[in-house]
Amino acid sequence: xxxxxxxxxxxxxxxxxxxxxxxxxxxxxxxxxxxxxxxxxxxxxxxxxxxxxxxxxxxxxxxxxxxxxxxxxxxxxxxxxxxxxxxxxxxxxxxxxxxxxxxxxxxxxxxxxxxxxxxxxxxxxxxxxxxxxxxxxxxxxxxxxxxxxxxxxxxxxxxxxxxxxxxxxxxxxxxxxxxxxxxxxxxxxxxxxxxxxxxxxxxxxxxxxxxxxxxxxxxxxxxxxxxxxxxxxxxxxxxxxxxxxxxxxxxxxxxxxxxxx
Amino acid sequence: xxxxxxxxxxxxxxxxxxxxxxxxxxxxxxxxxxxxxxxxxxxxxxxxxxxxxxxxxxxxxxxxxxxxxxxxxxxxxxxxxxxxxxxxxxxxxxxxxxxxxxxxxxxxxxxxxxxxxxxxxxxxxxxxxxxxxxxxxxxxxxxxxxxxxxxxxxxxxxxxxxxxxxxxxxxxxxxxxxxxxxxxxxxxxxxxxxxxxxxxxxxxxxxxxxxxxxxxxxxxxxxxxxxxxxxxxxxxxxxxxxxxxxxxxxxxxxxxxxxxxxxxxxxxxxxxxxxxxxxxxxxxxxxxxxxxxxxxxxxxxxxxxxxxxxxxxxxxxxxxxxxxxxxxxxxxxxxxxxxxxxxxxxxxxxxxxxxxxxxxxxxxxxxxxxxxxxxxxxxxxxxxxxxxxxxxx
Numbered sequence: 024x025x026x027x028x029x030x031x032x033x034x035x036x037x038x039x040x041x042x043x044x045x046x047x048x049x050x051x052x053x054x055x056x057x058x059x060x061x062x063x064x065x066x067x068x069x070x071x072x073x074x075x076x077x078x079x080x081x082x083x084x085x086x087x088x089x090x091x092x093x094x095x096x097x098x099x100x101x102x103x104x105x106x107x108x109x110x111x112x113x114x115x116x117x118x119x120x121x122x123x124x125x126x127x128x129x130x131x132x133x134x135x136x137x138x139x140x141x142x143x144x145x146x147x148x149x150x151x152x153x154x155x156x157x158x159x160x161x162x163x164x165x166x167x168x169x170x171x172x173x174x175x176x177x178x179x180x181x182x183x184x185x186x187x188x189x190x191x192x193x194x195x196x197x198x199x200x201x202x203x204x205x206x207x208x209x210x211x212x213x214x215x216x217x218x219x220x221x222x223x224x225x226x227x228x229x230x231x232x233x234x235x236x237x238x239x240x241x242x243x244x245x246x247x248x249x250x251x252x253x254x255x256x257x258x259x260x261x262x263x264x265x266x267x268x269x270x271x272x273x274x275x276x277x278x279x280x281x282x283x284x
Numbered sequence: 285x286x287x288x289x290x291x292x293x294x295x296x297x298x299x300x301x302x303x304x305x306x307x308x309x310x311x312x313x314x315x316x317x318x319x320x321x322x323x324x325x326x327x328x329x330x331x332x333x334x335x336x337x338x339x340x341x342x343x344x345x346x347x348x349x350x351x352x353x354x355x356x357x358x359x360x361x362x363x364x365x366x367x368x369x370x371x372x373x374x375x376x377x378x379x380x381x382x383x384x385x386x387x388x389x390x391x392x393x394x395x396x397x398x399x400x401x402x403x404x405x406x407x408x409x410x411x412x413x414x415x416x417x418x419x420x421x422x423x424x425x426x427x428x429x430x431x432x433x434x435x436x437x438x439x440x441x442x443x444x445x446x447x448x449x450x451x452x453x454x455x456x457x458x459x460x461x462x463x464x465x466x467x468x469x470x471x472x473x474x475x476x477x478x479x480x481x482x483x484x485x486x487x488x489x490x491x492x493x494x495x496x497x498x499x500x501x502x503x504x505x506x507x508x509x510x511x512x513x514x515x516x517x518x519x520x521x522x523x524x525x526x527x528x529x530x531x532x533x534x535x536x537x538x539x540x541x542x543x544x545x546x547x548x549x550x551x552x553x554x555x556x557x558x559x560x561x562x563x564x565x566x567x568x569x570x571x572x573x574x575x576x577x578x579x580x581x582x583x584x585x586x587x588x589x590x591x592x593x594x595x596x597x598x599x600x601x602x603x604x605x606x607x608x609x610x611x612x613x614x615x616x617x618x619x620x621x622x623x624x625x626x627x628x629x630x631x632x633x634x635x636x637x638x639x640x641x642x643x644x645x646x647x648x649x650x651x652x653x654x655x656x657x658x659x660x661x662x663x664x665x666x667x668x669x670x671x672x673x674x675x676x677x
Contacts, residue, residue, distance in 0.1 A: 076610045084610045084640065110676030111643045112612070113306055126535075128486070136416060138391040141491050143535050146567045149575060153610040195567075273380070277486065278427065278434050282348060282375055282382070284304075284341050 051171025051187045058210035059166050065240050067093045067270040071262045076154050079254035084109070086152060092163075093270050098122060100163040101275040105283065106152075116280045119144070121163040124193050132280035139280050148197025154257040155226060155250040157197055160217075168193055174202070179213050182206040198225070209233075209241040219252075226250050236266050307336040307352075308643075310674035316454055321665040324451045331358040337371070348375040352389075352420075356411075363450035364410040370420045382427040387420040392482065392495060393544050394533040395559040397581045397600035397618070400544045401495055401529035404480060406444035406502045413455055413663075419444045433485035440478040443468075443500045446520065454666045457506065462517040465509060468500065469523045469551060476500050476524075489535040494528075501525040503593075505552055525550035538565050542581070555592075557585040561600070577604035579618070589624070594659045597623045611636040625655035629663075645672040 074086040087108040093101040099121030106115040114134035121127045129144040147159040169189035177186055184204040191198055199222050204214040211233050219225040232244030246259040273279070315328045339350035352371035358364040373386040393401040399415055404423070411417035422442040428435045448461035470476040478499020485492055504520035511517045529546040545558040561581030569576050579602035583595040602618035613636040620629045630652070635645040647670040654664045 078610065108640070109637060110306070110641050111308070111637055111674070113676070126489075136391060137389050141486075141533060141535065143538065143540055143565060145538060146565070146575065149567055150573050150608045153608055153612060197568075273429075276429065278429075278484070279382075282377075284339070284345065284348065 047173040048171060050173035051189070052166070054173065054185050054187055054205060054210075055166050055169065055171050055189070058205060058212075059164070061210045062240060063094075065094055065237075066267045067091070068236075068242075068264060068266045069268050069270070070242075070264045073260040073262070074152070074154060075258045075260070077256045077258070084153075086112075091270060091274065093272070093275055095120075099127070099165050101272070102163065103275060103283070116283060118275060118277055118280055119162070120275075121165070123165040123167040126194075127162065130277040130280060137281065139277055141277070145195050147193065147195045155248045155253075155255050156257055156259075159191070159193075159196055159198075160228070160248070169201075176207070177204075179204045179206065182208065182211075182213065184213065209235070211241045211243070224251055234264070236264055240266065303338050303340040305336065305338055306677060307334070308674045308676045309334045310672055312670060312672040314454075314668050314670040316665075317667045317669070318665040320454065321662070322451070322456075322458060325454055325456075326360045326452050329358070329360050329454075331356060331361075331364060333357075335370075346377045348377075349373065350375075354408075361410070361449055361453040363448055363453050363456075366408075366410065366447060368408065368419050370418075372420070380429040384423065384425040384427070387422050388425065389418050389420055392493065392529075393531045394491070394493075394542045395531075395544045395561065395581055396542070396563070396579055396602065397561075397620070398544070398559045398583050398595050400546045400557055400559055401493070401531045403497050403502055403527060403529075404438065404440070406446055408447050410447040410449055410453070419447070433483050436480070436482040436484075438480040438482075440480065440499060441475070443474040443476060443478070443522070445474070445522075446502065446504055448520075454668065455663055457518055458662045459508070459516055459518045460511075461506060462509065462511050462519055465511075465517070465519040466504070467519065467521050469521070470500065474500075491533045493531040495531075496529070497525075497527045499524065501548075501550055523550045523552060538567070539563070540565075553587055553591060555585065555587045557583070557587075559583040559595075563604075573608040575604075575606045575608065577606070578602070579604065589657075595620070599623055611638070613637075622655070622658060622660075625658055627654045627658045627660050628652050629660060641676050643674045643676065645674070646670070647672075 069091045072088045072090055074088060076084050085108065086106065089105040089107065091103040095101055102119045104117045106112045116132040118130045119127050127144040129142050131140050131142050133140060148157050151158055151161055168191065170192055172188040174186040174188055177184055184206050187203050187205065189201050189203060197219060198217050199220060200218050202216045203212055205212055213230055215228040216224060217226040227249050229247045230243035230245065233241050234244060235241050242261060242264055244261050247256060249256040310333045313330050333356045335354050337350065337352040339348065341348040350371050350373050354370050355367045356364055369387050370389050371387060373384055373388050376383040389405050391402060392404065393399050405418035405421045407415045408417040408419050421440060421444060424439040426437045445463055445466050448463055449456040451460045468474065476499060480495065480497040482493060482495040501523045504522050506518040507521050509517055509519040525548055527546055527548045529544065531544045534541045540563045543560045547556050559581055561579065563577050563579045565575055565577045567575050581600040583598050585592040585596040589596060599621045600618060602616065605615040607613040615634040617632040631649045633645065633647045635643060637643050650667045651660055651664050654660045
């Protein structure tokens with residue numbers, strides 16, 4: 024009897040949500056929540072990233088960065104970037120505790136000075152190591168960082184995508200809005216357009232070569248970010264993804280930055 | 285014994301298998317724009333440095349070893365020609381404890397213009413007047429992580445003497461420091477065992493450190509004397525001292541506020557000193573990706589003028605341009621102004637990457653309106669331009 028009651032109650036709550044009365048804002052938010060929920064439980068992952076920067080005249084420069092990320096229950100992820108190339112920044116490490124709307128905590132280890140420096144993370148819109156990716160493009164994607172609006176469904180390659188608009192809710196974003204193409208099955212972000220503070224198209228991100236890990240979690244093998252205004256682009260080649268490697272909070276302490284290899 | 289030997293062999297083999305080699309080799313050319321103030325000082329100089337590092341880990345990263353050397357060859361300044369072990373370390377991680385045994389170089393503190401609380405390592409003075417290049421220090425160091433903060437316990441056997449330029453060198457004291465005549469307050473001399481403690485913790489946007497040191501002062505008192513040929517020289521005297529220090533950094537919006545304060549007690553003097561100030565950053569100036577940081581710091585020392593060091597009542601004004609480009613180009617410029625006598629020193633430093641493995645640094649330093657009684661008077665004629673090209677591997 025009790026079970027039946029709660030089931031009826033549940034139906035009463037959920038039925039209107041999928042019905043005609045749902046606003047595009049609600050639907051957009053639900054997609055973002057579903058995407059976050061889909062990715063939940065990855066626990067941690069490590070990967071190697073080759074970052075290729077290309078300027079307008081086609082000259083390239085390359086960085087090798089190792090990434091370690093720890094999922095944090097009820098907060099943004101903890102993430103560590105270890106630079107292997109170029110050689111003059113080898114051993115530089117960046118540690119980020121991301122938070123939803125609150126500014127992230129961020130530390131930098133400078134091997135030349137052997138110094139761990141707490142840095143100001145408010146600079147969300149600044150370029151990450153000279154690339155066309157901004158810090159905010161690479162940070163942990165928390166639901167509350169944006170407000171949303173569902174636009175439409177449309178095919179994206181062989182997949183079907185939700186097209187949603189999202190508006191940064193955090194301070195110091197370089198964008199007024201983003202349009203994101205998210206596939207309806209595995210919630211893969213396959214494309215995003217970024218509009219600057221003057222509301223003109225600034226950058227386009229395309230992600231491809233997706234692979235599924237642990238039979239569930241999708242990660243892209245390639246990410247291309249083109250800046251339409253400067254003609255610069257950056258390609259990220261993601262390699263050697265490993266999930267549930269046993270990383271813990273201990274591997275993400277600011278004072279261990281110096282020793283981590 | 286045989287077990288120990290084979291154990292050591294195994295350790296070296298397993299460590300050797302994972303050894304990584306990195307470092308840099310650099311050439312530095314400096315030209316001084318004015319004739320020297322003291323006899324024998326050179327007008328220009330070319331010097332080379334080599335900084336190789338080997339490291340590795342075993343036991344799944346719970347044990348690490350590292351060896352980092354520094355060598356400088358200098359044609360004209362015998363005082364600058366030196367070799368040092370910056371690191372020769374075994375690091376063992378045991379849960380929330382980290383043990384470091386061997387020679388290490390570490391950095392404490394937050395302010396940019398002066399490093400008051402950073403007293404573990406001796407300064408490698410011949411490598412720069414800013415005190416940011418340091419000599420390796422032998423230590424047994426336990427770092428312990430607690431929920432309420434991080435504790436560092438350091439036992440420091442073996443003292444490193446400060447390096448000084450010889451008579452040909454620029455940027456030196458009027459009389460040459462005769463390092464062969466170094467003397468110590470402690471009868472244990474350079475074998476005195478020093479110790480230090482530090483507590484540090486992050487509280488939201490505030491980082492706090494409290495430190496304590498007891499042992500041989502890294503800063504020598506320079507006393508007049510004579511060398512073996514009867515020439516007047518300065519001789520370094522290393523006192524025993526106790527120092528308590530606090531360092532704090534607070535991030536608020538685009539501001540970073542920084543403070544370092546010390547209380548030092550020694551035979552020659554008991555005094556307080558602090559450096560405090562802020563950095564304000566303009567992100568993406570003029571619609572570009574260039575960040576501009578402005579720094580203002582003030583240093584005060586409670587000692588009488590004639591006993592204090594250079595930054596006794598001085599203002600530091602600095603700017604930092606980060607171009608955020610593929611070459612990681614950066615320009616730093618800073619002014620020190622003595623609030624008592626308006627003596628000024630100015631330094632601008634620019635650096636960028638060339639290709640994948642080269643880094644170039646151009647540095648300009650000037651000293652102007654130097655008061656004859658200011659300690660900087662000895663450097664008054666030492667304005668210079670310096671170019672360094674370093675190859676990283």
